[in-house]
Amino acid sequence: MPLFLIERNYAERLDVTAEGVREITEINQDIGVHWLFSFLSADKKKTYCLYEASDSEAIREAARRAGVPADVIVEVSEINPTAFA
Template sequence: MKTISMIAVIAMMTTLSLTRSAAQTTGTKTIAMKRYMVERSFPNGLMVPINEEGSKLCLTVVSKNLEDNVTWVHSYVTPDKKKSYCIYDAPSPEAIRKSAEKTGLPVGAIVEVMVLDPYFYK
């Protein structure tokens, strides 16, 4: 029985992540998806409580995003909590802006990105 190295597992996970962001099927329609990084500014700091209230807040954002075929992957927040850099899968920057209007989240720059990591190359 062969064992799979950790590098091979990580490489497979990266490939699955890249493939997953390529398209999303909704009903009978397939929508081309791209990955974006969204820069957000919070002059008073981003305050999301780490409790049930914070959980509900995040789930509301996820739910509203789905209406526009937008998927929040994850976010990075600066130590002072005044900026966040959020990774999204979406059909377009316009879909992200539309979804952000519904949730009341600020939107600065939106940049299309792709995964590059040291495990991609042999």
């Protein structure tokens, strides 16, 4: 399945709750989008998330339903953390 890196910009500091994560997980499952991992910026106003999805439209739909931004969506070919070691 294709991999996508999503950049999300938030106007204010992001505070993640367990309930919020559960809701997003349910939306993702409904659409067929699979979250792999995320990074939170030091100021807590931006996230970078890696997902598996059929296409970028599935990512956009999941973000729309969850009420979260998906400002930049980039399809990536491979994640290999040891490639540059």
